[in-house]
Structures are given as structure tokens and as C-alpha cells.
Amino acid sequence: MKKRIRFIINPISGGVKKARVPQMIEEHLDHDLFEYDIAITQYKQHAKSIAEESAQEGIDIVCAVGGDGSVHEVGTALIGTKCHLAIIPTGSGNGLARHLKIPLKTAQAIQNINELNSIRMDTGLANDKPFLGVGGYGFDAFIAKRFDEYHIRGFWGYTQLVYEEYFSYKPPRMKISLPDQEIKGNFLLCSIANSSEFGNGFCISPKSNVVDGQMELVLLSKFSWWRTMGVISRFFFKKIEGSRYIRIVPFQKARIILEVPLAHYDGEPFEVRKEINLEIVPCSLSVLCGKGYLEFTHLKLKTDEHVY
Numbered sequence: 001m002k003k004r005i006r007f008i009i010n011p012i013s014g015g016v017k018k019a020r021v022p023q024m025i026e027e028h029l030d031h032d033l034f035e036y037d038i039a040i041t042q043y044k045q046h047a048k049s050i051a052e053e054s055a056q057e058g059i060d061i062v063c064a065v066g067g068d069g070s071v072h073e074v075g076t077a078l079i080g081t082k083c084h085l086a087i088i089p090t091g092s093g094n095g096l097a098r099h100l101k102i103p104l105k106t107a108q109a110i111q112n113i114n115e116l117n118s119i120r121m122d123t124g125l126a127n128d129k130p131f132l133g134v135g136g137y138g139f140d141a142f143i144a145k146r147f148d149e150y151h152i153r154g155f156w157g158y159t160q161l162v163y164e165e166y167f168s169y170k171p172p173r174m175k176i177s178l179p180d181q182e183i184k185g186n187f188l189l190c191s192i193a194n195s196s197e198f199g200n201g202f203c204i205s206p207k208s209n210v211v212d213g214q215m216e217l218v219l220l221s222k223f224s225w226w227r228t229m230g231v232i233s234r235f236f237f238k239k240i241e242g243s244r245y246i247r248i249v250p251f252q253k254a255r256i257i258l259e260v261p262l263a264h265y266d267g268e269p270f271e272v273r274k275e276i277n278l279e280i281v282p283c284s285l286s287v288l289c290g291k292g293y294l295e296f297t298h299l300k301l302k303t304d305e306h307v308y
Helices: 021-028 046-057 068-078 095-099 106-115 139-148 154-168 225-236 291-297
Strands: 003-009 034-040 061-066 084-089 118-126 129-131 134-136 173-178 181-186 189-193 197-199 215-220 246-251 253-258 262-265 268-271 275-288
Touching: 003 021, 003 046, 021 034, 021 106, 046 061, 046 068, 061 068, 068 084, 068 095, 068 129, 068 268, 068 275, 084 095, 084 106, 095 197, 118 262, 129 262, 134 139, 139 154, 139 189, 139 262, 139 268, 173 215, 181 246
Parallel strands: 003 034, 003 061, 061 084, 084 275
Antiparallel strands: 118 129, 118 275, 134 189, 134 262, 173 181, 173 253, 189 215, 215 246, 253 275, 262 268
């Protein structure tokens, strides 16, 4: 019996044209395995409602065709359901897709779906807001909010915005309570990482893994301006643990008290309460990953062999 897959296409994510995506799906999807249909989003949060309806309808797989925002909408709607998340990354960052080793080229990403490499991944919960990969409460949250309103999209728009805002940004004070310790300070970044990167190769937490039952708290203290390039390069070369300005703490539950109630989850900005209760929700979302991710993590026993 063929599996039913629904592709949800965000036509504007990352500034990338999507006109050829339906044709590429027809060309590269294995029609012996799947019957499919396509839905086009028309407004923000539309992907979330389509994904919710798809899960209720009994669709086997819902594929987010877009950037991190689209993946967030679709994926969080599928948490706790039997429906699988698939990803065709067409955004500017593609953080979770990169972590899961899903090909960034559209044709290869579609062919990857044909392989049905399935895992049950952990998700995060911040008060009442679920998220998939990375969240944060510092400069990254500030930039996410500004970028949501910015006139230039894509990687270069994001880079320009960071350059415009970085030197005038004042790190807010935070208080983090963990089961065995309490941390206070003013932090440039206070990130929570279920997966390893923001996107575009910016690796916030190299050892994070979406199937290990924990998240990592990543704290970056402000540093002298002349150290900027050296510190930033550590993120791209996955060597942040060697920096004296960075602290990484694994956790399953935590509480954060914020001076500035602003957050991002999977790159999407949110105004939040000043008290954030965080927890990991193990094995709560079925997702199709890249074959390389299974080999890299050596966690084949966590694949959904009973499903596929």
C-alpha cells in the first residue's frame, strides 16, 4: 500500500524561487512508494494549520518545503502524532535540515525522502511553546525579531542586520536555575540547543544531538570588539568549547528569568514571559533524516523500523 505524503510549499522563504519544485517532486519522488499532493501556504501560520489537518486526516508524511520557519510550523504541529515530518530545505539558514544531514539541493532532498530513513527525535518545550532545534534569549532573539521585519531577506540580509546592530547591543541580565546549579550574568547569547546549529554552518552546539534525551545551554559572554572575528570563527569551525567566553551545560530541565522578555525558537521571534520553564520531550516527533545522520549518530536502534 502506498504511503500518502503532502508537500507544504512556502513560496517566499529565503528569497528562493519555488516554481520548479512541483515539477521536481513529480520527477524525483518514487511513485511506487508514494501518492502525493501539494499545498501552497498563503499566510504566516498557514503551514501549521495544514499540518494539523494532515495529521488528523491520517497523512503518513508531511513535508515542509521552505526555511526554518516553515519547518518550525509544520514540525511543531506534528509533535505527538503518528505523522512524519520530512524537509526539503529551501530557506536561507536550514539549521535543522543541516543537522539531520538532509541534502540542501532540492532534487537530492526529494530522493532522500524515497529512502525513508526515520527516527524519533526529541523536541523542546519552553512554557507552552514547542520547538525543534535551537532557541535563544539574547542577541539571536533580538536579531530574529528585527529580521522578521527587515526589508532584505536571505543570508546577506541577515548578515547586514547583524553588522548594523552588534556593536550597539547591550547584553541583558539573566538568571538560569538548573537542578544542580544557578547561573547569573549578562550574556550576549543564551541559547538552548536540541540540534547543533542556527544555519549556514553557524554551529552553536557541536555535540548536540536530537536523539540523546537532553539539550545544551550555551552561554556567550560579551568580549572585546577586536576578538570578534576570532570568536565567531570558532562557531563555524565547531571549536567553541575552547573559548573562555563560552560555557556549555547539558540539561533536561531548566528555568530562566529574563530581563528582556524576548525569545526565538527555530529562528521565529516570540514575545514571552519573563520566567521560562524549559524541558526536553524525548522521542516526541517522527522525522525523515539523511542516511548520513543515522551513520553519524550510531543510533539505528532508534529508527522507526516498526513503521517502515
